[in-house]
Amino acid sequence: MVYNTSMAIKVCSLGSGSKGNSVLIDNGRSRILIDAGLPARTLLTRLEDINVGLNQLDGVLITHEHNDHINALETVARSVPVYAHDYTMQAILAKCFISLKNQMNFSGECFSIGTFDITAFKVSHDAVYPLGYTISDSDSKITYATDLGYCSKEFLRAAKGSGLVVIESNHDVDMLMNGRYPAYLKRRIISNKGHLSNLACAVAINELASQGTKKFVLGHLSENNNLPELAYWTNADYLRGKGADIGREIKLVVAEQRCVSGFIGCD
Numbered sequence: 524m525v526y527n528t529s530m531a532i533k534v535c536s537l538g539s540g541s542k543g544n545s546v547l548i549d550n551g552r553s554r555i556l557i558d559a560g561l562p563a564r565t566l567l568t569r570l571e572d573i574n575v576g577l578n579q580l581d582g583v584l585i586t587h588e589h590n591d592h593i594n595a596l597e598t599v600a601r602s603v604p605v606y607a608h609d610y611t612m613q614a615i616l617a618k619c620f621i622s623l624k625n626q627m628n629f630s631g632e633c634f635s636i637g638t639f640d641i642t643a644f645k646v647s648h649d650a651v652y653p654l655g656y657t658i659s660d661s662d663s664k665i666t667y668a669t670d671l672g673y674c675s676k677e678f679l680r681a682a683k684g685s686g687l688v689v690i691e692s693n694h695d696v697d698m699l700m701n702g703r704y705p706a707y708l709k710r711r712i713i714s715n716k717g718h719l720s721n722l723a724c725a726v727a728i729n730e731l732a733s734q735g736t737k738k739f740v741l742g743h744l745s746e747n748n749n750l751p752e753l754a755y756w757t758n759a760d761y762l763r764g765k766g767a768d769i770g771r772e773i774k775l776v777v778a779e780q781r782c783v784s785g786f787i788g789c790d
C-alpha cells in the first residue's frame with residue numbers, strides 16, 4: 524500500500540466495529556491514531572501493512588474508555604503519548620498502565636497534536652466522558668464520531684466545514700430486535716446513550732450533506748446486528764430518496780472490522 528504523501532488529511536481505518544476500533548489520521552506531516560481498540564497484535568500488524576511504525580505516531584487520541592476503543596492502548600502507550608480527557612484518562616488508568624510522561628490529559632475543547640488542530644465535542648453515550656473530534660490543518664478538516672446515541676446539534680455544529688466525516692452506522696434495527704441479545708442490551712443499544720442505527724446514520728448524513736460534507740466513512744458496524752452491504756444500502760437508499768447522487772455527489776465508504784480500509788481523502 525502506498526504511504527500518504529499528500530498534505531491534505533486522510534483517514535485509514537485499521538479496523539472498525541463492535542470488536543475494536545482504530546483509525547489513522549495522516550496529513551503527510553503528522554499522524555495520530557484515534558482509539559486503539561483492536562487486539563494489540565492485530566493493530567501492530569495492520570500498521571505494518573501500511574508501513575507505519577509506532578515511532579512515527581505523534582499521539583493516540585481516545586474517544587472513551589470502553590474496551591473496543593482501548594484494547595491495545597497499554598502496548599501503544601509504551602511509545603506513543605495518549606491524549607484523553609481528564610475523566611476518561613482516570614477511567615483508562617483503572618484498566619491499564621500508562622507512564623506519566625505519556626499521559627497527555629486535557630480538559631478544554633481545543634488543543635493541537637503536531638500539525639493538527641483538534642476540537643473535542645461531547646457525544647451521548649454510556650461512558651464517563653465520551654467525545655467526538657474534529658481534526659483540521661491549514662488545508663482540510665475531518666470529523667470523527669462513533670458511539671453516539673443520537674445525532675446532536677453539537678455534533679452537526681462541530682462537523683460543519685468537514686470534507687469527510689467518519690460516522691457510526693452500528694446496527695439494523697430489525698436485526699437487533701429479532702436477534703438473540705437480551706432485552707436489556709437491546710434497550711441499551713437503541714437508547715439515546717447507545718449507538719446510531721443505519722437509518723439514524725442516514726438521517727444524520729443527510730443533515731451533514733446539507734451543510735456541505737460530501738464524503739462519509741460508515742464505521743463501528745455491529746458484528747451481530749449488521750452487515751456491510753446492509754449498512755451501505757440503507758444509507759444509500761435513504762439519501763437517494765432525499766435526492767442525493769450517491770457515488771458522484773455523495774460518497775459512502777464502509778470501514779470493516781477485518782481489514783484496513785486504505786487511505787481515504789476528502790474528495
Ligand SMILES: [Zn+2]
Nearest residue numbers: 587589648670
Ligand atoms: Zn462505547
Ligand SMILES: [Zn+2]
Nearest residue numbers: 589591592670
Ligand atoms: Zn465502541
